[in-house]
Amino acid sequence: MTTSWADSVANSASETVVSDKNSLRRPTRSTYVPPHLRSRPASDTPILSGPAPERISFNGTAGGSWSSMGGSGSGSGSGGTKPELGRHNQGYGYAGARRGGGAGGWNNRSGGWNRREREVNPFGDNDETDVTDQAFSEQENSGIKFDAYEDIPVETSGENVPPPVNTFAEIDLGELLNQNIRRCKYVKPTPVQRHAIPIILGGRDLMACAQTGSGKTAAFCFPIISGIMREQYVQRPRVARMIYPLALILSPTRELSCQIHEEAKKFSYQTGVKVVVAYGGAPINQQLRELERGVDILVATPGRLVDLLERARVSLQMIRYLALDEADRMLDMGFEPQIRKIVEQMDMPDHGMRQTMLFSATFPREIQRLASDFLSKYIFLAVGRVGSSTDLIVQRVEFVQESDKRSHLMDLLHAQRENGTHGKQTLTLVFVETKKGADSLEHWLCINGFPATTIHGDRTQQERELALRSFKSGKTPILVATDVAARGLDIPHVAHVVNFDLPNDIDDYVHRIGRTGRAGKTGLATAFFNESNLSLARSLAELMQEASQEVPVWLTRYASRASYGGSKNRRYGGGRFGGRDFRREGSLGRNLDHYGGGGVNSGSVYGVPGNYGGYAPGVASAWD
Numbered sequence: 001m002t003t004s005w006a007d008s009v010a011n012s013a014s015e016t017v018v019s020d021k022n023s024l025r026r027p028t029r030s031t032y033v034p035p036h037l038r039s040r041p042a043s044d045t046p047i048l049s050g051p052a053p054e055r056i057s058f059n060g061t062a063g064g065s066w067s068s069m070g071g072s073g074s075g076s077g078s079g080g081t082k083p084e085l086g087r088h089n090q091g092y093g094y095a096g097a098r099r100g101g102g103a104g105g106w107n108n109r110s111g112g113w114n115r116r117e118r119e120v121n122p123f124g125d126n127d128e129t130d131v132t133d134q135a136f137s138e139q140e141n142s143g144i145k146f147d148a149y150e151d152i153p154v155e156t157s158g159e160n161v162p163p164p165v166n167t168f169a170e171i172d173l174g175e176l177l178n179q180n181i182r183r184c185k186y187v188k189p190t191p192v193q194r195h196a197i198p199i200i201l202g203g204r205d206l207m208a209c210a211q212t213g214s215g216k217t218a219a220f221c222f223p224i225i226s227g228i229m230r231e232q233y234v235q236r237p238r239v240a241r242m243i244y245p246l247a248l249i250l251s252p253t254r255e256l257s258c259q260i261h262e263e264a265k266k267f268s269y270q271t272g273v274k275v276v277v278a279y280g281g282a283p284i285n286q287q288l289r290e291l292e293r294g295v296d297i298l299v300a301t302p303g304r305l306v307d308l309l310e311r312a313r314v315s316l317q318m319i320r321y322l323a324l325d326e327a328d329r330m331l332d333m334g335f336e337p338q339i340r341k342i343v344e345q346m347d348m349p350d351h352g353m354r355q356t357m358l359f360s361a362t363f364p365r366e367i368q369r370l371a372s373d374f375l376s377k378y379i380f381l382a383v384g385r386v387g388s389s390t391d392l393i394v395q396r397v398e399f400v401q402e403s404d405k406r407s408h409l410m411d412l413l414h415a416q417r418e419n420g421t422h423g424k425q426t427l428t429l430v431f432v433e434t435k436k437g438a439d440s441l442e443h444w445l446c447i448n449g450f451p452a453t454t455i456h457g458d459r460t461q462q463e464r465e466l467a468l469r470s471f472k473s474g475k476t477p478i479l480v481a482t483d484v485a486a487r488g489l490d491i492p493h494v495a496h497v498v499n500f501d502l503p504n505d506i507d508d509y510v511h512r513i514g515r516t517g518r519a520g521k522t523g524l525a526t527a528f529f530n531e532s533n534l535s536l537a538r539s540l541a542e543l544m545q546e547a548s549q550e551v552p553v554w555l556t557r558y559a560s561r562a563s564y565g566g567s568k569n570r571r572y573g574g575g576r577f578g579g580r581d582f583r584r585e586g587s588l589g590r591n592l593d594h595y596g597g598g599g600v601n602s603g604s605v606y607g608v609p610g611n612y613g614g615y616a617p618g619v620a621s622a623w624d
């Protein structure tokens with residue numbers, strides 16, 4: 001798979017070299033010198049043009065130092081793959097290796113940062129802060145209870161599963177990326193990172209299911225960034241005004257795409273890998289201008305991406321990595337046609353020619369089956385019980401009639417205010433069913449002395465972003481939201497999630513409560529339940545039981561009377577949460593070849609196997 005893609009890149013590279021000799025000319029614009037090298041003597045400063053360096057092993061064993069690679073700036077050498085120096089997009093990726101050596105093979109690539117630009121430091125610290133020599137183990141990472149993850153059950157299936165790692169140090173991600181990991185104060189990989197990173201670095205497709213807040217974003221970002229850093233001088237076609245990203249990360253909401261973009265920018269700082277985001281509700285021309293300045297990793301919502309593709313401004317021809325975050329949502333009825341269009345009907349390399357990774361905390365079996373269309377000989381990874389919530393979240397369910405919900409919420413908020421530390425109120429996220437309901441509850445909270453704001457699909461993007469900022473900063477410590485805020489958002493200090501209106505689908509519940517209890521921290525989730533939620537009773541009771549939560553007797557009674565309700569939250573296979581790799585299960589797994597998922601010969605279980613099942617897809621109304 002990797003070879004075929006490499007071949008296609010090599011072919012397109014050689015074609016380009018032949019067809020556009022001018023592109024190999026030495027650039028005439030001034031050379032960008034990254035901030036950390038600016039104070040160095042001229043002789044130590046690498047020059048961007050010059051002979052193409054030989055390919056260097058991942059360990060940087062061949063080629064050696066920058067001075068030996070950078071040359072003297074005396075124009076292009078002969079032979080070898082040449083950097084793209086033309087005027088079209090992609091910029092000029094570059095980052096100098098810092099002291100410590102061994103990073104020679106990682107950074108001298110084209111495609112990312114335009115050399116005229118200065119990369120903004122996303123950490124907001126001093127560029128000169130030297131993180132090179134810090135050991136991962138020496139840093140502090142307050143508040144992260146890693147022990148919470150130690151005995152988490154992990155299950156993998158698929159052929160030749162690469163073994164997991166225990167530390168970042170033992171993964172060859174590249175020194176510059178390692179430095180950024182240290183800047184993020186990630187001491188050691190979370191379980192999903194331990195398993196997923198070696199799998200992706202090993203060139204394998206992956207379907208990964210891991211609990212909310214367990215670090216899935218880094219699990220797919222690190223190997224993508226690292227992989228792009230390794231691909232030196234990937235040559236992209238030259239078509240006027242066409243943009244050729246190497247990696248595509250799709251997510252269902254604008255806010256989540258922005259968040260992934262922010263995270264990926266931190267991880268890729270000074271690596272030369274450029275990350276750009278495109279999402280609906282914001283001016284497309286501005287995003288296009290940003291894309292034209294160069295992009296390696298495009299983070300996008302499906303709708304805006306389709307728009308860019310239809311305008312023939314973005315080509316997916318060079319996509320090497322495709323990641324779907326919240327993959328089950330991306331493949332449910334709301335998004336599937338758009339995803340199919342993007343992945344199957346445009347110019348993206350076929351599966352097997354690209355690497356595809358799907359991540360979510362929930363993976364209904366039906367969706368797994370659909371998803372396997374996009375994957376090739378993939379590995380299935382389940383960290384924790386598939387579709388379960390994390391034990392870090394204390395879950396409470398209270399029986400509250402519709403008419404009493406507001407006063408009940410008020411009681412909770414008053415109690416919370418009294419218990420708040422240092423007079424500061426912790427952040428509370430309140431989920432409601434409808435956009436109107438969100439506006440009305442927000443208004444009511446405000447007039448009752450609880451500063452609140454709201455986020456839902458009827459608000460302008462500007463209003464949505466403002467609301468999120470105001471919530472994060474604590475200015476309005478209550479955010480009333482529809483499901484648009486249910487998935488992926490990583491907001492520190494959300495101590496309480498209230499399901500004012502319960503969702504119809506248990507997976508939505510799992511994602512909603514997952515906005516608290518993240519990265520090893522504890523959280524509280526309260527749900528208001530009444531007769532209108534009967535269809536959720538059984539799956540809710542089972543979910544709570546699985547997460548060792550106290551299930552109220554009245555809920556158990558409702559659950560024993562109820563079926564699994566409507567198709568949206570029906571668990572296949574009866575009472576037990578049947579879940580894991582659908583390929584390993586009888587009826588659905590029979591026609592593996594038909595589903596294109598490839599065989600599944602082996603599986604290993606680290607701990608207790610996950611046991612959740614799937615259910616039919618739901619309609620996504622509140623999503624971008």
Ligand SMILES: Nc1ncnc2c1ncn2[C@@H]1O[C@H](COP(=O)(O)OP(=O)(O)OP(=O)(O)O)[C@@H](O)[C@H]1O
Nearest residue numbers: 186188189190212213214215216217361488490519
């Ligand atoms: N190795 C690590 N060490 C410490 N913190 C980490 C590590 N990896 C990720 N984090 C932090 O954990 C938090 C949750 O990560 P992330 O948002 O990727 O979770 P997720 O699994 O994608 O959650 P969700 O299912 O809700 O989307 C983030 O604040 C992130 O910075």
